[in-house]
Amino acid sequence: MSDERFEVVIVGAGPAGAAAALVLAREGVEVLVLERGDFPGAKNLFGGILYTSVVNDLLPEFWERAPIERHIVNRRWLTLDEDTQIGLDLKSAKFDVPPFNNTFTALRSKWDRWFAEQAEEAGAMIICETNVEELIVEQGKVRGVRTGREDGDVEADVVILAEGANALLAERAGFRPQMGPRNRVNAVKEVIALPPEIIEDRFHLEGRQGMALEYFGGAVKGTVGSGFIYTNHDSLSVGVGCLIEEYLRLNIAPYDMLDDFKAHPMIAPLLRGGETVEYATKMIPEDSYDALSDLYEDGLLLIGDCAGLVNPSIHHEGTNLAMASGVAAAEAVLSARKANDFSKARLAEYRERLEDSWVMKDLKRYRDTVHFLLENREMVNEYPDLAIRLVRRYFTLDDTPKDDVLKELWKTIRDEVSFFKAARQMWRARKTML
């Protein structure tokens, strides 16, 4: 072990690691963040909605100075078949004023860099271009990390792992469950450049207003997954993602699914004239609450995606859970530091803090969402398709009397839907998905 020693070493300068570093540094803790990218955010990717209730607590009115793209005033949830879309549209002037519903679009290369700088300004040391290769574990206690640098061991009272979804260090050390096709979404995303005036015109936005469109059902070939378009200032974030098991089942590659999505007659006009300037793919953990590991060990805490803290429901939240877990971990470390005790028993306070917060309450609420959808594929396939056909027929104008149209619709429902099965599914959907 080298002589390099910090009170806390954090692996990864994404939202989780930077939030933990910021809270610790403000309390005067010697904290080192090791990041493998050229700068924080250099290699990071997400769909595009940054949820900021935690950021606003840490850095009040951050939007005045942070590199955010747009604040989202309009959200749409839509389902497609081959030529039609139906959906729910929420647009509110309430979201157009601070704190903007804590919902912004962002690009990670800009946001992560800025957020990590706030931790640096508070006193954290961030060293980039440094890959942590393994945890140093002695007699069951994590004592530090081994990096790819020469003389690259760093000792610490506690290591916080914030390495993201591809949690190789945590997995190798046996501190979290293995990744599998049923608990990982693979998403592909393009950033498509368009002039701001065209975005504002096309999506009916003014100034820095933004829009989020999320697509289900036929948009992603009836899989447990979704597609999205988010408006940035001068680009669109466009992507699709579904469980790896779904790609295998349909024998389709993620980029083919994205190409089909982009070519859909309801999507293509929204992207027209744009130029793809970025293309990337990444995994999202969708571990159920029941599959989470303890998240704390002797001398170790797991936060953010690496801990599996992503809300897999229609809310699709990850960034805010990552930052909230970073704050909870930092607070548990501050207590442990006071007691000079970094044992597993002491660090259990981190989990207790999470359990008491909305983070675990939400993960418990949606613990069965993915499993329910996999076992009831009608919810993402037949039912959205049927809903489109019924609504389209109801509003298709011909000379059929409306009474006859309604009779036709009821017949379609009776022919295609098993009443008791659907009633049970809706009951379970209410409990697992809403």
Ligand SMILES: Cc1cc2nc3c(=O)[nH]c(=O)nc-3n(C[C@H](O)[C@H](O)[C@H](O)COP(=O)(O)OP(=O)(O)OC[C@H]3O[C@@H](n4cnc5c(N)ncnc54)[C@H](O)[C@@H]3O)c2cc1C
């Ligand atoms: C395609 C996609 C779409 C998403 N869309 C959304 C969305 O719209 N809204 C939302 O809230 N969430 C979304 N998420 C989830 C969200 O991105 C994550 O929940 C969030 O980024 C987790 O933050 P984190 O800090 O835990 O991990 P990450 O952001 O992954 O950061 C991990 C950091 O650790 C570094 N690192 C990893 N291993 C090492 C190592 N060995 N040594 C040194 N550094 C290392 C990485 O370089 C990275 O900087 C999406 C995710 C994906 C993949």
